[in-house]
Amino acid sequence: MSGNAIICLGNRYVAGDDVGCRVFDRLSSGELPEELELVDGGLCGLDLLRLVEGRRRVVFVDALAGLADAGSVVVLSREQVAAYAGGYGHGAGLPYLLRLLPQVCATPLPEIVLVGTELMGNAADESVIGDLAARCMEVALHGA
Template identity: 30%
Template sequence: MAITVLGLGNVLRRDEGLGIRALERIQARYLLPDDLQLVDGGTLGLDLLSYLEEANKLLILDAALTEGPPGTLLRITGDEVPAFLGMRTSLHEVALTDLLAVARLRGNEPGEVVVLGMQPDTIELGWELSAVIAGRLEALVEAAAATLRGWGVVLTEVTTQPLVGL
């Protein structure tokens, strides 16, 4: 079973890139099984179609307007997913709802899609996450890990051992 974790966002706009930053933490923290694919979706748009079509289960990590304070975590599943993804459009990207519709028409839609989003604090230009989001990013990473474990993915934390004699 192919499972894809798709991190979305623009890392040049601070908290807008939190999906990518969470993806990076997952990649650094865990030994990942061969059937788990991590994709830095950035703002790829149409280029994401092949990743969507290959996934049996799709986990999307992204900044999301939650109507809560910055750092509020949101889990979206089922019929709510297309409505949420339809709001994520700009002049340079194709809406993910459109990509999922194309995948469905071609008979390659993921069987299950979960979106984990977090309310950003700022999307101004810059590389660093805001202090609020940097402090809450771990909650997003843990929610992603819990979702993956719920799908039967075995996540083993990477442990580093000091090198003796060097």
């Protein structure tokens, strides 16, 4: 794998946790630059590692809880997300991966950010999904 990637995370069967999936659907319905790969990362957790290795820049997209004002779109650095890592469990997700990444990435560490939105209620509305998708593209192509 090479170049830049947007990796969308979430579960489309759980309202509120489907933010990344909806951004994936939104972006995949349009034209994307050749150098940019769009990935449905699902619930892979630690197994996202293989999707990160060899990239220049990776933008993760996910819902946030307790990290920002409701309804806002935020960009967090790898270090900011990694600070929330605890021990490993079946539910270990992006923070665990990003915390461990410098020790286990087989290629030079890519530039990594998380673009997310703090949910307002159980589900994000379409305008927030649109804002997220636009911010993801901007960061993926030009950096945070």
